[in-house]
Amino acid sequence: MDLFSEKIDRLKELLAAPEQRIVIVTHTNPDGDAVGSSLAWAEALRTMGHRVTCVVPNKYPYFLDWMQGIEEVIVFRTETEGRAAAAIAEADTIFCLDFNAVSRLEILSDTIAANTTARRVLIDHHLSPDEGFDPAFSYPHCSSTCYVVYAIIEAMFGVEAISRQMAEALYVGMMTDTGNFAFSYLTPELFRAVAVLVERGIRIPDIHNSVYNAYTEGRARLFGYAINRKMEIIENGTVAYMSLMEHEMRRFQFQQGDSEGFVNYALTIKKMKMSAMFLAHRKFIRVSLRSRGDVDVNLFARKYFNGGGHKNAAGGKSFVTMQQTIDHYIRSVREFAEEGYLG
Ligand code: 5GP
Ligand code: MN
Numbered sequence: 001m002d003l004f005s006e007k008i009d010r011l012k013e014l015l016a017a018p019e020q021r022i023v024i025v026t027h028t029n030p031d032g033d034a035v036g037s038s039l040a041w042a043e044a045l046r047t048m049g050h051r052v053t054c055v056v057p058n059k060y061p062y063f064l065d066w067m068q069g070i071e072e073v074i075v076f077r078t079e080t081e082g083r084a085a086a087a088i089a090e091a092d093t094i095f096c097l098d099f100n101a102v103s104r105l106e107i108l109s110d111t112i113a114a115n116t117t118a119r120r121v122l123i124d125h126h127l128s129p130d131e132g133f134d135p136a137f138s139y140p141h142c143s144s145t146c147y148v149v150y151a152i153i154e155a156m157f158g159v160e161a162i163s164r165q166m167a168e169a170l171y172v173g174m175m176t177d178t179g180n181f182a183f184s185y186l187t188p189e190l191f192r193a194v195a196v197l198v199e200r201g202i203r204i205p206d207i208h209n210s211v212y213n214a215y216t217e218g219r220a221r222l223f224g225y226a227i228n229r230k231m232e233i234i235e236n237g238t239v240a241y242m243s244l245m246e247h248e249m250r251r252f253q254f255q256q257g258d259s260e261g262f263v264n265y266a267l268t269i270k271k272m273k274m275s276a277m278f279l280a281h282r283k284f285i286r287v288s289l290r291s292r293g294d295v296d297v298n299l300f301a302r303k304y305f306n307g308g309g310h311k312n313a314a315g316g317k318s319f320v321t322m323q324q325t326i327d328h329y330i331r332s333v334r335e336f337a338e339e340g341y342l343g
Helices: 002-014 032-047 083-090 102-114 145-157 164-177 188-199 204-212 217-230 246-251 262-268 297-305 322-338
Strands: 021-026 051-056 093-097 119-124 136-138 232-234 239-244 274-280 285-291 313-318
Touching: 002 119, 002 136, 002 145, 021 032, 021 083, 021 102, 032 051, 032 093, 032 145, 032 164, 051 083, 083 102, 119 145, 145 164, 145 188, 164 188, 164 204, 217 239, 217 246, 217 262, 239 262, 239 322, 246 274, 262 274, 262 285, 274 322, 285 297, 285 322, 297 313, 297 322, 313 322
Parallel strands: 021 051, 021 093, 093 119, 119 136, 239 274
Antiparallel strands: 232 239, 274 285, 285 313
């Protein structure tokens, strides 16, 4: 905590001069935590009088469209006026939210790397952050970046500074990254923070409904198809995997975000310890991994899929065919089990 207050002092110092040009960036395939933390932190900085631009590498899922302020977020992949690159080139400070390595920005990483003058501040909860952030608010034992942003806002300004709009954005990240308060790091402090957000006026049922009950019919049918036809179970019922090819996604009018939650579903089966999802993209296969308890998929992702994340939720990429990816997964799981990592 002492270290935290030292960092808060540094941050205050850094933000003391008014009207700074600030960019907030977050990871590829931005999720509720990425977008929620960006919007809340942007509002806090704007309240201080700074000029803030939020940039995401690619589009956020459509079930976040309702969030206030999201229309101002620049989607780097699809914008044509070069606004993101200009904002990054002019920035005094770049806040990096909800990711631990610049490579996680993918198509945006070169643009960020090219900017050598701006200070880079990290606010994140992933394991093993890159060097080069100052200060680095890296807290892998926090369940979401939104919780870290909450703690920073509380320390800098007090909770009275949290508007209803900020509270909603913060709650979205806390809710989604904990699987609606079901995963790890559910500390008393987190629930105290939620209590404060309720005091600031959020309506939990409305937010829940806006995020979780806003899918398309195609997504519901794709889910049924994926579970019924594509889920495979190995290792005596303890490991699962699922794959989706582009033609299968097209058949169900797939939109970014539609596969959210699929990989978790196998873990509703009692004996299941680990689950994988392989989603075909144009140039590679995106790998999503989830696990229960002591099974460490961050380690698995690093070892076999050149990725990372958290102990129970991680990801990576594969640059070979779907069949080769699946074969590699099955072999890797075997090795992982033989080394004793599957318990
Ligand atoms: P998801 O499966 O939801 O896409 O990602 C789960 C977790 O794994 C997230 O915390 C995410 O940051 C991390 N992750 C996903 N893909 C990658 C990747 O390619 N590299 C790394 N280092 N982490 C990833
Ligand atoms: Mn997160």
